[in-house]
Amino acid sequence: MSRLHESIRRVDPIGVGWRERAEARLGQLTKPVRSLGRLEEIAARLCAIQQTVTPRAMPRRIVVFAADHGVAEEGVSAYPSAVTAQMVGNFLHGGAAINALARAAGAEVCIVDTGVAGMIDASATTVAFVSRPVRGGTRNMTKGPAMSEDELRCALDIGLDVADDAARDGVAMIACGEMGIGNTTAASAMTAAFLDAPAGEVTGAGTGIDAETHARKIDVVRRALIANHPRRDPLAILRTVGGFEIAAIAGAYVGAAAHRIAIVGDGFVATAAALVAASLCPPFLDYWFAGHRSPEPGHALQLLFLRQQPLLEFGMRLGEGTGAALAMHVLAAAAAVMNEMATFDSAGVAGRGEAAAYMVGES
Amino acid sequence: MSRLHESIRRVDPIGVGWRERAEARLGQLTKPVRSLGRLEEIAARLCAIQQTVTPRAMPRRIVVFAADHGVAEEGVSAYPSAVTAQMVGNFLHGGAAINALARAAGAEVCIVDTGVAGMIDASATTVAFVSRPVRGGTRNMTKGPAMSEDELRCALDIGLDVADDAARDGVAMIACGEMGIGNTTAASAMTAAFLDAPAGEVTGAGTGIDAETHARKIDVVRRALIANHPRRDPLAILRTVGGFEIAAIAGAYVGAAAHRIAIVGDGFVATAAALVAASLCPPFLDYWFAGHRSPEPGHALQLLFLRQQPLLEFGMRLGEGTGAALAMHVLAAAAAVMNEMATFDSAGVAGRGEAAAYMVGES
Numbered sequence A, B: 001m002s003r004l005h006e007s008i009r010r011v012d013p014i015g016v017g018w019r020e021r022a023e024a025r026l027g028q029l030t031k032p033v034r035s036l037g038r039l040e041e042i043a044a045r046l047c048a049i050q051q052t053v054t055p056r057a058m059p060r061r062i063v064v065f066a067a068d069h070g071v072a073e074e075g076v077s078a079y080p081s082a083v084t085a086q087m088v089g090n091f092l093h094g095g096a097a098i099n100a101l102a103r104a105a106g107a108e109v110c111i112v113d114t115g116v117a118g119m120i121d122a123s124a125t126t127v128a129f130v131s132r133p134v135r136g137g138t139r140n141m142t143k144g145p146a147m148s149e150d151e152l153r154c155a156l157d158i159g160l161d162v163a164d165d166a167a168r169d170g171v172a173m174i175a176c177g178e179m180g181i182g183n184t185t186a187a188s189a190m191t192a193a194f195l196d197a198p199a200g201e202v203t204g205a206g207t208g209i210d211a212e213t214h215a216r217k218i219d220v221v222r223r224a225l226i227a228n229h230p231r232r233d234p235l236a237i238l239r240t241v242g243g244f245e246i247a248a249i250a251g252a253y254v255g256a257a258a259h260r261i262a263i264v265g266d267g268f269v270a271t272a273a274a275l276v277a278a279s280l281c282p283p284f285l286d287y288w289f290a291g292h293r294s295p296e297p298g299h300a301l302q303l304l305f306l307r308q309q310p311l312l313e314f315g316m317r318l319g320e321g322t323g324a325a326l327a328m329h330v331l332a333a334a335a336a337v338m339n340e341m342a343t344f345d346s347a348g349v350a351g352r353g354e355a356a357a358y359m360v361g362e363s
Helices: A002-010 A017-028 A038-050 A070-074 A080-090 A097-105 A149-169 A183-195 A213-229 A234-241 A244-258 A268-282 A282-286 A297-306 A323-339 A352-362 B002-010 B018-026 B040-048 B070-074 B080-092 B096-106 B149-168 B183-195 B213-229 B234-241 B246-258 B268-280 B282-286 B297-306 B324-341 B352-360
Strands: A059-068 A107-115 A128-131 A174-181 A262-264 B058-069 B107-115 B130-132 B173-179 B262-264
Touching: A002 A149, A002 A244, A017 A038, A017 A323, A038 A262, A038 A282, A038 A323, A038 B234, A038 B352, A059 A080, A059 A097, A059 A149, A059 A183, A059 A244, A059 A323, A059 B183, A059 B282, A070 A183, A097 A107, A097 A323, A097 B107, A097 B324, A107 A149, A107 A244, A128 B096, A149 A174, A149 A234, A149 A244, A174 A244, A174 A268, A174 A323, A183 A213, A183 A234, A183 A244, A183 A268, A183 A297, A213 A234, A234 A244, A234 A268, A244 A262, A244 A268, A244 A282, A262 A323, A268 A282, A268 A297, A323 B096, A323 B324, B002 B149, B002 B246, B018 B040, B018 B324, B040 B282, B040 B324, B058 B080, B058 B096, B058 B149, B058 B246, B058 B324, B070 B183, B070 B213, B070 B324, B080 B107, B080 B173, B096 B107, B107 B149, B107 B246, B149 B173, B149 B234, B173 B246, B173 B268, B173 B324, B183 B213, B183 B234, B183 B246, B183 B268, B213 B234, B213 B352, B234 B268, B246 B262, B246 B282, B262 B324, B268 B282, B268 B297
Parallel strands: A059 A107, A059 A174, A107 A128, A174 A262, B058 B107, B058 B173, B107 B130, B173 B262
Antiparallel strands: none
């Protein structure tokens, strides 16, 4: 994991200097002080990330990591594993929710096969595709570690490479989505381990399962944790009860932060990767914006653990990066405020000094 | 007000037919059922508004109505009335928050002078501008009605014309913003009258005032209501304690609903106009999406009164249509889902029927 640790060392806290410069500029813009509320905080953070008072908002990139999960054979999902490869085909042909929402957000989409079990139809693709399967799915975590040390390193490296590519392409903001039948089960086990929470509290309905399947899923999470007892070591948790796509996201998260790229968080599975990144590297959170909160019970607990307030809450529980895609627009709008608004001086509008004089005169 | 009442009669409840057709289509798209949460409800409502399952999201238009308020002479704002004309100049030259956020939202901006007191510099404008001042500001509502019957009709007609123009131009979604020093005082008085609430509960800090000015503002709202006692007659409230820009928004709201155009609500002042529209014409709310919730205490109460859940909550309290601009993206994303996603059949992805078979087989 030397490459990961090298990136971790390169993640700087964003510091107060640029944030204060951004706040000073926000105070000069033609609007009452702090009247754009949280949008101004986002703007200032974007400025500090990019070390400028005129942050870029383009290009935007959404990278969807796909992989299968051995644990799916326990019957924890409403869908069979075959759906992972089918949905990757759908991403590549532009017909999935993330394609529609990424286009609406003005973001490029890149799909990364990190370990899909089935055949992927990559003919006539309309989006970027990277095929780097670590293995045709993880091992069943109820019977031992989901992956080997070597496989974990491979998966993390995929994410680090994705971050390097984004930096090379000048990406201003990045989001990571995921697709993998069974991956909310992995995310539940990871969340239980990180938060030291009972399986029943962090295991939800995923893409939609009945009560019987839900009870089985909770049992599977419990058994995976007993079989692996990863304690609180972030990489041990990721390796034993995580997934290739979750590891790749963790790598991409740390790598993007090391490159000072703003990161938009997604749902429950992607946020399991944020638990890894934040535990290994606390300043990572300076670069990561919690995009939305899903109805998965574990997602709210993850965000509490990370002390992050989500930007949006629409009851979305699809993954793929869809929540992040919607939230990206908020960051873009914050950047627009910094770049496009006039100052009181330049617009010839009376500022608060004159207003104060007026108030004294009138009252 | 015959023109207003004619529009009111033309506002149809959106009905369940198209909503059900949209929901049926949403169920065929390549995602677990209802996994996009509230975004799917928004999509279905957009479909019902436009009577299609492939709703348009363009063009989008944000109309900012500006006017001055006689009550500003009571010293209720942090800014002098002169700022209204200066900010209109800023809108026209593209330097205000609404310009930046409208561009980010892919929306056209149109500025309408409905009664600004000062001189507007309309040279070298970068956005559409309509000059139709009813009068150089309303009268001081603490001393009598803010406007005459005739002035109210003129202001409503401006909004109805704006809606007609939007329909002619095929606008898919519209938002109304406002600018007018003193207009949160008018909105507070209107809200107190509609909700039968004490002035102190619906009167906030507006663009940012100190405690002394806030106390004076509450007193001004009280005195305006005592001087005018408009009871609960919507048009009497609008006329006696409203404003030209608020009346124009009420007209535009009703007119847009009559033309089946989706409407994105903004902050406290614009929502005062929604109180008028919804009281006169309950089906109006089928067309109006509560864009955001501002920290103005009266805004939360207005939304409760209207039984609407805001899309966003970022502590924005600027007006101008800025909250609506940010929320417009959510509607656009919902439309993209309907227009751009593949169905399970067309994408060759296993749907829930096969999934159910799989579950039975595995467990």
